[in-house]
Amino acid sequence: MFSNFIKILFVISAYSxxxxxxxxxEILNLNKEGYSITFVDSWKEVFNRINFIFCFLIAFPFSIxxxxxxxxxxxKNKIDIKAIKSADFNLPTFILSYFLPCIELVKKDSTYLTVWCIILAVIVLINLKTYFYNPCLKIFGYRYYEISTKKDVTYTMISKNKLINANQISTYSQLTDYVIIKN
Structure with a gap:
């Protein structure tokens, strides 16, 4: 299983x-208003909204x-699967729910942005021990499945393969408490 540090990086990559x-x-708004686009004017400005693009470029590759x-x-552990079903149908709702607040970010001041970042950090910490989806993995062709074992334990499984029946899965590696990956 991942260490806590790797779990944090993995969840952060999901929000990249x-x-x-x-x-x-922010770049589009500045351009529209006729301002020049600058990145880091001073050390006070390291966390301005434009620099979030650099943060994305750093965090995004962590997912893969x-x-x-x-x-x-x-x-790698052995597993006996009782049932499997696609969990990808949950992804659009998840993506909409965490991108929707971004609409308001462009109209707010730095205090609002700071509070929003703190709330996002709390969400990341909460997601360390729960089910979660990393939409970045969808770009790389991974799929999400909800599986139930014969011991009646339910996991979210990440797999590069399209899984149709339980016989396709024999081994797994555990990423977090409730997220596993097919080997």
Whole structure:
């Protein structure tokens, strides 16, 4: 299973597209208002909204790097699956729910943005021990499944393969308490 540090990086990578959206919207607004686009004018400005694009570029690759590392290095365990169903139908709702607040970010001052970042950090910490979806993995072709074991434990499984029946799964690696990856 991932260490807490890797879990934090993995969850942060799931929210990295939010940083991209905020940065792009800010660039479009500045351009529309006739201002020049600057990135870091001074150290006070390191966390301005435009610099969120750089934060995205740093955080986004962690999603695939961590999954690839997990596939090759985490302990492989045997599993007996009772039922499997696609959990990808949950993804659009999830994506909409965490991108929707970004609409308001462009109209707010730095205090609002600071509070929003603190709330996002709390959400990241809460997601360390729960089910969660990383939309970045969808870009790399991964799918999400809800599986039930014969011991009546339910997990979210991430797999590069399209899974139709329980016989396709024999081993897994555990990423978090309730998220596993098919080997």
């Amino acid at each position: 597209p939010v940083l991209l959206i905020v940065g792009v919207v 790097l961590i999954i690839k590392w997990a596939e090759n290095n985490l302990t």
